Amino acid sequence: MDERAQGRHRVVVVGAGFGGLFATKALKNAPVEVTLINGTAHHLFQPLLYQVATGILSEGEIAPPIREILKRQKNAKVLLGTVTEVDPEARTVTAVAPGASYTVEYDSLIVAAGASQSYFGNDRFAEHAPGMKSIDDALELRGRIFGAFELAELETDPAAIERWLTFVVVGAGPTGVEMAGQIAELAHRHLPGQYRNIDPKQARIILIDALDTVLSSFGDHLSTKALRQLHTMGVEVELGTKVVDVDETGIEVETRNGHQRIESMTKIWAAGVAAPSLSTQLAKATGASTDRAGRLEVNPDCTVPGHPEIFAIGDMMSLDRLPGVAQVAIQSGRHAAGQIKQRLAGQPTGQPFKYFDKGSMATISRFSAVASVGKLHFSGVIGWLMWLAVHLLYLVGFKNRVTAVLHWFVSFIGRGRSERVATFQQVFARRALQEYRQHLP
Template identity: 85%
Template sequence: MDERAEQRHRVVIVGAGFGGLFATKALKNAPVDVTLINGTAYHLFQPLLYQVATGILSEGEIAPPIREVLKRQRNARTLLGTVTRIDPDARKVTAVAPGISYEVEYDSLIVAAGASQSYFGNDNFAEFAPGMKSIDDALELRGRIFSAFELAEIETDPAAIERLLTFVVVGAGPTGVEMAGQIAELAHRHLPGQYHSIDPRQSRIILIDALPTVLSTFGDHLSTQALRQLHRLGVEVELNTKVVDVDDTGIEVEAAGGRRRIESATKIWAAGVAAPTLSRQLAEATGAEVDRAGRLKVNPDTTVPGHPEIYAVGDMMSLDQLPGVAQVAIQSGRHAAGQIRKRLAGQPTGQPFKYFDKGSLATISRFSAVASVGRFRFAGLIGWLLWLVVHLLYLVGFKNRVTAVMHWFVSFIGRGRSERVATFQQVYARRALQEYQHRLP
């Protein structure tokens, strides 16, 4: 008897972000065996990384262990590893973890490997301007931000103090706006009175973008509202400005007035995303096309052309110019899981994925956010309350919600930051790892 016929349908899901995790949960009661492979042992609520970086939340509150999240789902197992190769002919994936490489076979495959930070061909910028895509990024930035104030306190050179107290955020999308707003709140509301030699209120927070507006996808009205609030916070917004170089002590920009340099010790990159290398590997293996960002061009039902057993969802897929946001990942992951369930039940498949836009949100400061929900536009306190409710709904785990509310209360109602611990290891680990990799044969 064919061994394959005796087995339950095997579903391999690559990535435990929003797309992968929600696809896994959507298969909970299906007659399948799910193997979820992820590069970390936790699910990351990426939209709140900036709050880890600015000392509001701990990393554990936005990154629950996958095994804990899925502990009641008996048909799912979790494996630690980064998938480096997909073989569509043999129907297997190859993954690597520290000290080990392994293969997993599949009958259906959902690829939800997310996206990486894009420096638009200038990857050397990453050493000096970390992005906001991982816990490591957030902890490194936390160390850099709070260390800048500590070093300024003991510095005696006015030029060095000014450089340390200048924070540059590149990218005026939601992540950049939220990051700039929180650093401004740190400098102007939370830290004054805690230093003797410096006044944190003298800090400069500069937000840079090559586009002519902040939050360009939110529409003119909300963009204008956000810009006004940023100005009220003391953030210097430089639009139509392109970054041309970044180094350890500053950043060079180019605008209509020409090229100039901004001396800054802390730079944060919040501009641009790119598909992971796995996307191009899968495209080469299947003959599929990719778009300019490296995302797979998929069929309307999110399958890879010529391979109805492979689904690419979330930030991995290029379909109908859908944005790379959490809701697209959640809904496309659920859609792919639904297609697998229908196929196993003998029902027609191939239904196109239909995205329901639940709106866009971005917080600027405490009690101030912008929200675009269908035809409705909200700003200020109402927008902030919507932001609060939505983020609580999608935080995974009751414990995470409770502790997040407690820390938000401390930060937004009071003047404290619950998570200000930073270590030199967090700040310099990236450079140490790069040096280690260069020494490898």
């Protein structure tokens, strides 16, 4: 029997990131039927992807199964699929999965499809400089990083060894700073003594950004502290440097001193984000505008203009210059769920979304982080303890918290890395995945 005829309000949630997952959980006791559609079967704690890439955590610790998270929520069901089209007139979404495509009807729609990596119009860079947006990306980077040391061990040509032991990270935001710091820790603290023909301490870690500061959103005080700590760790920070080309064996940059080439076999892209293709499709279907990054410009209550039944949240929305961080996604997801519940209860809706900024933080090395909470700034060990507490709080599931703590103990107190397994499949599967996606309907 049709659920609408039974009075069951159908909510479709697109995406199981922070926004989609917290919106779904906020509807647990509402008189609705929730269908959560996601391209993978797991929720991803994206801020810790760099720790998977550098061998600290396993992918399972930051990517718990969605079905396990929602198993006690009886009004929610989970479907695997990538939503490719929204039809606002018919109130349907169309999704594709391996060997299947399907359509789901909705009464209310929450679009939380996240963001994709932006190469600023140079998508060809992705082949040689993977981003950091998925488990696949993190595992590929793990293979490339640890594989670089292994292949350097086999070389006899000093120039080839130097090329393998040069790591370039593009983007000096939190992800780039954290990645550069962990590669430096690997080279200078964890790997020395394990090789016979090379000295991992000779590795060069270069952090590049077109801006003139690292962690530019943290303010001058914390930015300066982060830069000083990076230099102490041996990270070469090249600011005011724009990437103009990337190939298999190096990267071309424009600096204040002119054009330069950096020979490097391992490049990591941590600069820039863009809205997913679904944002463009939804904008055309609804007549909504998008910002420069392709995000939907929404009403103050997170609804798409002209469509009060459609909410765009998190990285999908452009509103009041809010940053693309987890807290914006979480809070906007809860706001959208609250609006739906108020509407069903016959209460007034349209209240503007009010973001409560809980601060920003980034780790640089073990026992060293920077944290900005309102007007308060913390760095060093205090900042690191704050970072530890916050990330444990938002890791989904008790099991994930316990195992993460154990692995952090091994990595930060000892000199080991619990997850150093890397396979050829992880490194070379990108092309197969690209070919697969090209054949999707």
